[in-house]
Structure formats: C-alpha cells, structure tokens
Amino acid sequence: MPYLILLFIAGVILYFVGKLVLFILTIAFGLSVVFAGIAVLAGLISGTAAPVRVFLNKKPLAEPPVIAEPKYVHDGQVIPGNPPPPCESFPWDKAWPNYFPYQHGNDVASVSYNMRKHDSAVLTWGAGIVAGLTPNQIILRIFMFVVLFMVITIPMWSYVLGRKTSYLLFRIVSWFEGLLLSVGQNILTSSARRKEEKALKQNHAGMHCIYCYRESTIPSFKCSNCSFVHRDIRPGKLGLRKRYCGCGAQLPVGVVEANKHLVPICPFCDKEQSTGSGSRKVVRVPVFGSVSSGKTQFLSSAIVKVHERASASGAKLEAKTTNALNFMNNAAQEIRADLRPQKTPKRERLESLQYVWSSATDVDEVEIQLIDSAGENFTNNEESRTLSYFDNANALIFIFDPLQLREMQDKLALSPIDKSEIQIAQGSADSAYGALVDRLRNDGIDLQRKSLAFVVSKADIVNQITFDDYILTGSNEVRDWLMRQGADTLIRRIEFDFSNVHFFATCSYRSDSQQPGFHPANVVNWVASQHAADQLA
Amino acid sequence: MNTPQLPPAYTAMRQLAIFLHLLLTVLIVGAVVVWFFTDNNGMNFINSYLQFAMQFRN
Numbered sequence: 294m295p296y297l298i299l300l301f302i303a304g305v306i307l308y309f310v311g312k313l314v315l316f317i318l319t320i321a322f323g324l325s326v327v328f329a330g331i332a333v334l335a336g337l338i339s340g341t342a343a344p345v346r347v348f349l350n351k352k353p354l355a356e357p358p359v360i361a362e363p364k365y366v367h368d369g370q371v372i373p374g375n376p377p378p379p380c381e382s383f384p385w386d387k388a389w390p391n392y393f394p395y396q397h398g399n400d401v402a403s404v405s406y407n408m409r410k411h412d413s414a415v416l417t418w419g420a421g422i423v424a425g426l427t428p429n430q431i432i433l434r435i436f437m438f439v440v441l442f443m444v445i446t447i448p449m450w451s452y453v454l455g456r457k458t459s460y461l462l463f464r465i466v467s468w469f470e471g472l473l474l475s476v477g478q479n480i481l482t483s484s485a486r487r488k489e490e491k492a493l494k495q496n497h498a499g500m501h502c503i504y505c506y507r508e509s510t511i512p513s514f515k516c517s518n519c520s521f522v523h524r525d526i527r528p529g530k531l532g533l534r535k536r537y538c539g540c541g542a543q544l545p546v547g548v549v550e551a552n553k554h555l556v557p558i559c560p561f562c563d564k565e566q567s568t569g570s571g572s573r574k575v576v577r578v579p580v581f582g583s584v585s586s587g588k589t590q591f592l593s594s595a596i597v598k599v600h601e602r603a604s605a606s607g608a609k610l611e612a613k614t615t616n617a618l619n620f621m622n623n624a625a626q627e628i629r630a631d632l633r634p635q636k637t638p639k640r641e642r643l644e645s646l647q648y649v650w651s652s653a654t655d656v657d658e659v660e661i662q663l664i665d666s667a668g669e670n671f672t673n674n675e676e677s678r679t680l681s682y683f684d685n686a687n688a689l690i691f692i693f694d695p696l697q698l699r700e701m702q703d704k705l706a707l708s709p710i711d712k713s714e715i716q717i718a719q720g721s722a723d724s725a726y727g728a729l730v731d732r733l734r735n736d737g738i739d740l741q742r743k744s745l746a747f748v749v750s751k752a753d754i755v756n757q758i759t760f761d762d763y764i765l766t767g768s769n770e771v772r773d774w775l776m777r778q779g780a781d782t783l784i785r786r787i788e789f790d791f792s793n794v795h796f797f798a799t800c801s802y803r804s805d806s807q808q809p810g811f812h813p814a815n816v817v818n819w820v821a822s823q824h825a826a827d828q829l830a
Numbered sequence: 831m832n833t834p835q836l837p838p839a840y841t842a843m844r845q846l847a848i849f850l851h852l853l854l855t856v857l858i859v860g861a862v863v864v865w866f867f868t869d870n871n872g873m874n875f876i877n878s879y880l881q882f883a884m885q886f887r888n
Contacts, residue, residue, distance in 0.1 A: 348844040392843040
C-alpha cells in the first residue's frame, strides 16, 4: 500500500513536471518564433548594409574588393584574351576598364566573402553561448539544449537566413543590372565603332606614317598627361564615351575625337605624327624616275602652286612638319630667284612632306604627302625595296625627262638657247621605271588597281628647242607626242602594266610664267581625284 | 598602400546597385507587411499560434 501511495505521488509529480516542461517548451517555442522573426528582419537589414560596407570600403572588412587597376589591365589580369583586331598584338592599354563586368565581379566576390565570413562568425558565437549555458547532467543537458536551441540557435539561423535572403536579392539586382548594362554597352560599342568606321571610310581617312610610310586606320595616341601610348582608343572595354588613363587623365574615345586632342603615334614605328593624322583624307604624291629627271623640281613647283591657289580661293595650306615648311619656303624662294632646287640626297628613307589643305569653310581637310626620293633609288629592284610607300599608294607619278630622247638631244644641241642650266636625266627611263614596277609586281602587288601619272617634265625647254612638233597639254596629245618621239616601247609597257594611265606635260621652272595646262599642280589634282578628294588647286 | 582614385563611373554604378538592392528589399518587406495587415492575415496568424500554444496549457 505505501508503495502505491509513493507511486501515486511520483506519478503526480511527474505529471506536473511534464506539464511544466511542456509549458517551458511552449514558451521557448513562442519566444523562438518571435526571436526568429526579429532575427530575419535584422538579417535582412544587416545583409542590405553588407554591400554598402564593401562598396564604401568601411573598415574592418575581412576582404576588401580587389580593384581592377589599369596596371592589372595592362598585365592582362583583368580582361581575358587579346585586344580586338587590329591591335591584338599589343597588350591592353593601361586604362580603367568599364565597371561591368570587371570591377563589378570583384565587388560581388568581396561582398560574398565578407558575408560568409560574418555569418560563420555569428553561428560560431551562438553555438558557443549554447555550449556555455548547457549543464553537465544528462537529462537537464538535453532539456536545456532543446530550449536554448529554440531560443538562441534558431534565431541565429534566422538571422543568417535573413542575410542570405538579402544577398540573394543583391545578386538578383546585380545580375539584372549587369545584364542591362552589358547589353547597353555592347550596343553602344558596336554602334559607335560602326559609325566611326563608316565616317572614316566615307572620308577615305587613315593615317599614313610620314616616317615608315605604313598605313593604319587605328593610330595609337599618347596620353596628354603621362605620355603612355594607348594602342586602341576606340570605344570598348576601356571606356565607351571617355577613357581614364592609368595616370587619371580623362581621354576622349574614338579615333576622330582623339585626333582633335591627342598626339597620334604610328603603331608600326612609334613615331609621333601631326595632330589630326588618321581622321582626314590623305593624298600621297609619290614620284619616281631617273636621276635629274625633274622630280624635286616637280614637287617644289607643285606645292608652291597649290599654296598660291589655296590662298587665292580662301582655302589654306598648312605645312605640318618643319621639313615640309622648309621645303615649301625654299621652293618659293627658288622660284622667285629663278634657281633650281638642290638634288635630293640618296637616303634610305626620306620623311614625307606633310601638308594639310583646308577649304575656306574649314569643313574639308585633305592631307597632302609629297614623297621625294633620289633617282639612285631607282637603279635596281633592291634599291627601290626600301620605298615601301609605293606598295600602298593609289597613284604613282613617273617623271620622264624628254631630253633623254635622241631626237630631242639633237634638237637641243642645235638650239641657240643657253644650255648651261639645263640638266638631262642620267640613266635610262626604262630602267628607272622597271626598277620600281618590276619590284612591285614581284612582290605580288596588283598594279591594275593602281593609277599612273606619266609626267613629261621640261616641256618648256622642249617647246623652245622644237619648231615643228610642239608638246601640247592633253593626255592623248602628250601620249601621241611621246609615240612620235620614239618612246613607244616604254608607253606600251606602261599601258600593259597599268589600266589607268594619264599623260601630263609639265614645265616645272618658274611657276608664275607657266601656262596653266603645263603646271605640276594639275598632276596633284589628278592624284587627288584618284583618292576621291576635291580639286586642291 | 594608397587606394587609387576610382573613376566616377565606378561610384555611380555602385550607388545604383545599392539603391536597387535597397529598393527590392523594401518592396519585399513591404509586401510582407501589407499582407500582414490585409484582411486580418496577421491577427489570424497570431490567433492560430495562440490556439496551438494554449492546448498544451490545458
């Protein structure tokens, strides 16, 4: 009986203890739900603040974002692959990349890392509290663990859940933002590039190096602040509307815009070109012919006349280099003083003489490059190989000295005119022509796509010493005259080599006394027309 | 080590990301709050919980 009473009392105690335990667990569960709700909210707020802390670089950060600095871009650590053609052989320029996707990727990685680090620390801290408050007695340990799990661990997890939710929202926002900006960037880049390429193509613009003679549609540009050479200034991954150089200087983007403000550099020889090179039409005037055939005289006289006619019409002709200015001034002085220009020295490469012709309204700009070369360079194929400007010139100018013709030499000998000042070309015209043209053909250059101006120089002397067969000005008339004078073999050869040949006769001595039809400026105009340029003189 | 001067576009893009993130968070939390106070959803939820808890007291 007493056992039954004890059993009853134990049962009653157990019932009330059980009820108390259930009550405590119910309260703990209730608190857990409330705490969890508050913790989720706190986690959301904390998660929202996490990117702000990273973006503003608020200390202490476990891992601040890696900055996509220009030096890393230049080292190839930021943008995968090579720059787009034709700049693929150069490294990426030292400039700040677009935010998307480069710096953005680093920022997201840093936010992710810092959040994971913080979440892990919070969970470890919560587990530590639970472990510290749990007693050693086994039943109490289980009970306290369950209570603390509900009151502390679940809210901690809820806090982390709130942060993870916030991070997920951040990634969704970043993904959409990145998608929109990437699409926008690609559209802007391709449209800006297409627009510029079209404008340059329509204008037949390009940079023709005056030192190495190579052509480039995308010149390099020197930073106005640090002199770093940017190889590809087109809109792209290093800026859509403007570019920030590694030194911090803000640079214009696009060949046309950059040409207005920066110094262009030849991408092949790295030499500085005059401002504006690369965004205007270039008319190259490359002459060849035997020694003393009149090449330099032709160019001197032509540039002086172009300058005179430009001034008269309100247009402007500006020498872009010191050599070009000196050449033009010397030519003008020599013409005024009735002197002949000095013979061109034989050098491997002569700098092109660069001039810019601007219309009266400054709307049209044409670059004229006169390229002289000593006649000794046209004695054999190898000598002419260094003159690579002929390889990509639209039009070539062959200067032919008519006094080389036997009949003319006889007439000159019989003529009473003063012969002391008259120079006759040395070497055969056929050899000079063949030295260049054979070399071009051997190098696989399609001559049928080029034009040739066949210029008979010294027409004034010819018309002084002849009394029956004067040389006239039209192309057909000059050709017929040459045929009559025994140059038919050379003419047939030329017409076989080139599909577009125009014959000129020039008297390149004393510009002001020349007949308009005999002026070298007419040849320059014809060459300009072969480059789709307007009449320059 | 000196922090390099970032281009202005970087700051603008980061601000945009923060703004959009905040906006989306506010919208979602706001939607929950609106749900809570619409058609007694919140009070119904609390009552359900209280009924669940009270059955242990009895």
